[in-house]
Amino acid sequence: xxxxxxxxxxxxxxxxxxxxxxxxxxxxxxxxxxxxxxxxxxxxxxxxxxxxxxxxxxxxxxxxxxxxxxxxxxxxxxxxxxxxxxxxxxxxxxxxxxxxxxxxxxxxxxxxxxxxxxxxxxxxxxxxxxxxxxxxxxxxxxxxxxxxxxxxxxxxxxxxxxxxxxxxxxxxxxxxxxxxxxxxxxxxxxxxxxxxxxxxxxxxxxxxxxxxxxxxxxxxxxxxxxxxxxxxxxxxxxxxxxxxxxxxxxxxxxxxxxxxxxxxxxxxxxxxxxxxxxxxxxxxxxxxxxxxxxxxxxxxxxxxxxxxxxxxxxxxxxxxxxxxxxxxxxxxxxxxxxxxxxxxxxxxxxxxxxxxxxxxx
Amino acid sequence: xxxxxxxxxxxxxxxxxxxxxxxxxxxxxxxxxxxxxxxxxxxxxxxxxxxxxxxxxxxxxxxxxxxxxxxxxxxxxxxxxxxxxxxxxxxxxxxxxxxxxxxxxxxxxxxxxxxxxxxxxxxxxxxxxxxxxxxxxxxxxxxxxxxxxxxxxxxxxxxxxxxxxxxxxxxxxxxxxxxxxxxxxxxxxxxxxxxxxxxxxxxxxxxxxxxxxxxxxxxxxxxxxxxxxxxxxxxxxxxxxxxxxxxxxxxxxxxxxxxxxxxxxxxxxx
Ligand SMILES: Nc1ncnc2c1ncn2[C@@H]1O[C@H](COP(=O)(O)OP(=O)(O)OP(=O)(O)O)[C@@H](O)[C@H]1O
Ligand SMILES: [Mg+2]
Numbered sequence: 093x094x095x096x097x098x099x100x101x102x103x104x105x106x107x108x109x110x111x112x113x114x115x116x117x118x119x120x121x122x123x124x125x126x127x128x129x130x131x132x133x134x135x136x137x138x139x140x141x142x143x144x145x146x147x148x149x150x151x152x153x154x155x156x157x158x159x160x161x162x163x164x165x166x167x168x169x170x171x172x173x174x175x176x177x178x179x180x181x182x183x184x185x186x187x188x189x190x191x192x193x194x195x196x197x198x199x200x201x202x203x204x205x206x207x208x209x210x211x212x213x214x215x216x217x218x219x220x221x222x223x224x225x226x227x228x229x230x231x232x233x234x235x236x237x238x239x240x241x242x243x244x245x246x247x248x249x250x251x252x253x254x255x256x257x258x259x260x261x262x263x264x265x266x267x268x269x270x271x272x273x274x275x276x277x278x279x280x281x282x283x284x285x286x287x288x289x290x291x292x293x294x295x296x297x298x299x300x301x302x303x304x305x306x307x308x309x310x311x312x313x314x315x316x317x318x319x320x321x322x323x324x325x326x327x328x329x330x331x332x333x334x335x336x337x338x339x340x341x342x343x344x345x346x347x348x349x350x351x352x353x354x355x356x357x358x359x360x361x362x363x364x365x366x367x368x369x370x371x372x373x374x375x376x377x378x379x380x381x382x383x384x385x386x387x388x389x390x391x392x393x394x395x396x397x398x399x400x401x402x403x404x405x406x407x408x409x410x411x412x413x414x415x416x417x418x419x420x421x422x423x424x425x426x427x428x429x430x431x432x433x434x435x436x437x438x439x440x441x442x443x444x445x446x447x448x449x450x451x452x453x
Numbered sequence: 454x455x456x457x458x459x460x461x462x463x464x465x466x467x468x469x470x471x472x473x474x475x476x477x478x479x480x481x482x483x484x485x486x487x488x489x490x491x492x493x494x495x496x497x498x499x500x501x502x503x504x505x506x507x508x509x510x511x512x513x514x515x516x517x518x519x520x521x522x523x524x525x526x527x528x529x530x531x532x533x534x535x536x537x538x539x540x541x542x543x544x545x546x547x548x549x550x551x552x553x554x555x556x557x558x559x560x561x562x563x564x565x566x567x568x569x570x571x572x573x574x575x576x577x578x579x580x581x582x583x584x585x586x587x588x589x590x591x592x593x594x595x596x597x598x599x600x601x602x603x604x605x606x607x608x609x610x611x612x613x614x615x616x617x618x619x620x621x622x623x624x625x626x627x628x629x630x631x632x633x634x635x636x637x638x639x640x641x642x643x644x645x646x647x648x649x650x651x652x653x654x655x656x657x658x659x660x661x662x663x664x665x666x667x668x669x670x671x672x673x674x675x676x677x678x679x680x681x682x683x684x685x686x687x688x689x690x691x692x693x694x695x696x697x698x699x700x701x702x703x704x705x706x707x708x709x710x711x712x713x714x715x716x717x718x719x720x721x722x723x
Contacts, residue, residue, distance in 0.1 A: 148622075148626060150622055150625075171628045171630055171634075176626055176627065185620065185624075196637070197627035200627055200630075200637075201628050244627070
């Protein structure tokens with residue numbers, strides 16, 4: 093590493109984890125920068141919690157190394173790592189009140205009573221729990237408990253904060269509020285956040301960067317825009333947001349753009365990997381990048397409207413192409429009662445430039 | 454669908470009453486005759502507290518007082534030691550993962566409950582004489598510690614099983630050493646289980662007769678052995694008074710143990 097490159101907050105190198113003969117994590121390698129809001133995103137059972145627990149020190153690695161700000165932490169027990177966790181079920185100590193819970197880490201670090209009191213008051217103000225200081229966790233709502241867990245984990249000023257699906261137990265409204273709150277807390281404190289979720293919307297709306305995981309392997313790492321606009325493979329395209337995935341074959345290739353054949357139609361798509369003509373793969377087109385028109389335009393595909401589903405802000409339209417393929421499109425409901433969306437009507441689908449993506453795997 | 458209701462079976466009430474009668478009638482007789490104003494143990498001749506007075510101030514009061522003192526001190530020390538060992542064992546068994554020999558360890562811990570007490574008694578006596586351990590107060594204490602362990606272990610491990618491991622992990626995550634995580638987080642959450650284990654061990658030690666009788670040696674008596682000694686010379690009503698006192702005390706402790714064990718579940722003990 094040169095002097096210019098900042099030291100990574102967390103550096104994972106070929107990290108692996110086996111439980112008996114089951115491999116939970118395989119060859120995980122990436123860096124998380126200081127002050128970054130980094131998200132581990134993936135379906136249930138893909139190893140997110142396991143990776144978090146390895147960083148926290150509750151689980152030993154079976155391969156690879158983990159460095160925290162340049163220091164090897166493999167041999168450190170959890171209480172020696174400058175890392176705190178917000179647990180999925182909060183794990184608030186039931187016999188302690190809010191103030192005692194928040195001050196626990198400071199007490200264990202040997203802070204003086206006065207310092208603890210000052211810091212606890214500061215944290216309580218931060219999470220706006222002023223009137224609950226003397227309550228026990230069992231006397232609080234889920235959202236309030238969540239804030240206590242957050243304050244408790246942030247009180248000792250950790251270098252890295254680990255959050256394991258902290259919002260999953262809250263209702264939708266509260267979840268959306270907490271997203272914004274978490275994000276601004278991270279901005280204000282400058283603490284590196286490693287946030288685990290299986291909710292792609294949560295990941296997209298909060299993260300600086302996202303690591304998309306599947307079956308113990310990292311599929312792609314990038315900004316929310318990156319992983320949404322330029323998915324590296326079929327799994328990422330499918331897992332993040334909605335998309336139309338069609339079996340396709342590469343035709344003529346011209347740098348980053350490739351002509352794709354699918355179900356009797358053909359379309360120009362972007363690609364990242366090296367693609368050879370004739371190669372089989374998948375075509376991914378986001379439904380909101382399709383526009384429905386009545387007139388034949390440049391690059392438009394003739395289609396017939398199938399089922400439509402009214403979804404409030406928009407309407408989902410299934411469009412059947414002449415070649416037999418079906419594409420889902422989403423039209424914003426800007427006008428009340430758009431009569432052109434009647435089933436069976438002939439239309440023309442236009443794919444926004446650069447919206448189609450050819451994926452090799 | 455019809456739910457299973459044992460009350461529908463013919464004879465249910467008769468059998469229940471018979472069982473309860475067989476279990477409690479002797480206790481009731483002892484309790485009632487302890488208030489008898491006569492030396493007779495078959496004829497009731499008016500209510501009096503003379504036998505209770507006799508227990509505390511009569512001819513044999515000194516003997517009973519020493520025996521009671523032995524019983525209580527042994528029970529408190531044995532229950533304390535057994536509870537500490539049982540707590541350590543429960544943490545090892547419940548939190549230790551699936552280590553080799555776990556079923557064997559469990560069998561070893563609960564052995565004294567499974568094995569007939571007379572076997573344990575004889576074995577303990579043989580062991581003590583084999584190693585030349587002199588019989589008396591200390592030998593009783595050691596034997597009591599051993600057979601109290603499983604009784605303390607059961608409520609403690611039951612409680613621990615209901616406590617999620619994330620509490621200890623959260624404590625360690627917040628810079629608590631393993632010992633501090635136990636002291637400040639696990640132990641307070643486990644406390645009702647530990648208390649109820651202690652009380653159970655205490656009462657088991659307090660009224661043990663068989664093992665105590667084998668390992669007590671000459672001259673040292675606990676309440677049960679003293680009572681047995683007195684009964685051998687003929688049943689006097691003061692024994693009934695003493696037994697009734699012991700019975701009340703046992704009921705008190707067992708009730709306490711039950712109530713404490715029940716306070717709150719592991720998630721919110723408040
Ligand atoms: N202690 C363990 N022993 C054996 N297998 C385990 C253990 N812990 C986790 N696993 C397995 O490892 C895999 C990854 O588990 P992990 O808890 O990391 O998933 P996750 O991505 O956090 O899922 P979720 O979103 O459901 O929380 C799972 O298949 C799980 O069964
Ligand atoms: Mg998980």
